[in-house]
Amino acid sequence: MLIRAYLRASTKQQDASRAKAELTTFAKEHGHKIAAFYVENESGATLTRPQLMTLIDEASEGDIILVEQIDRLARLNQADWETLKQMLAKKKLAVVSKELPTSYMAFQADSNTKFMTSILQAINSMMLDMLAAIARKDYEDRRHRQIQGIAKAKAEGKYKGRGKDVKKRKVIASLLNSGHSYSDIQKITDCSRHLIASVSKELKAT
Known part of the structure; x- marks a missing residue:
């Protein structure tokens, strides 16, 4: 089992590697070392993320994907979220997030009974779905506010739009x-x- 850390930020102005030291410390506190880091600046609302796809491609069965927050991994619509979950399930990849204590059990999978492992996996799957839905709702709300702001600026003649590079x-x-x-x-x-x-x-x- 290898731990692969995934770090994502939405824009070039944000530092996707900011949480690197924090995740390294988190893994160490649980008796593990991160084997590889995958860092990219892409929207969480799309599956078109080269580094995430590389991570899944390079991962072996049973590896762990470590993220700071679930929204680093998914702000996807329901269909894309289901697609991503299927990709992870195909290789039996577990997702561990600092914000989701029930996910920590993946670090001690060998020490749990088969029954407890099944229970914890079911709970964790439910929590992942819930947090992914919240992340998507947050993304859609922010987009809606942005559209409203642009419409207001246009009405007031203040909107210039994004200039071409x-x-x-x-x-x-x-x-x-x-x-x-x-x-x-x-x-x-x-x-x-x-x-x-x-x-x-x-x-x-x-």
Whole structure:
């Protein structure tokens, strides 16, 4: 059993590795050492997260995914959350979160009776579902408030929108013209596929 820590932040302005030392200490307090860290800046509302997919791909059966909070792992809609749970279940990966004491039992799985392990797993699964639902609700509420704020700013003539990153778009255009794939461009420029598609559309139009 290996412990793999997953750290996520939504934007480049946030430090996804902030909790690294905290999780290291947490694992040590429970008599374990973290084998690998997977750090990325992506929205928790999408399953399109390269580092999370790499973690699942590299994990062996029975490994533990350690997170600071459940919302680091999931702010997904119900369908995507079920998909992620199936991916974890396929490799029997356990999720341990600092905010979820019932998940700590994964650290001492060998010392529990089979009956108690089953009970704790059922409770933990229920708690994970509940916290994932709360995380999604929080995400949707914040998005709703953001949309309301933008609508108000537009009505008052104060909304300017997000300006285009002209420099990055020029680099992407150059890479597209050179025949680079979307995946290559994502790695080189650290941008979204949506932005690449937008630049590609502009190139085709001209």
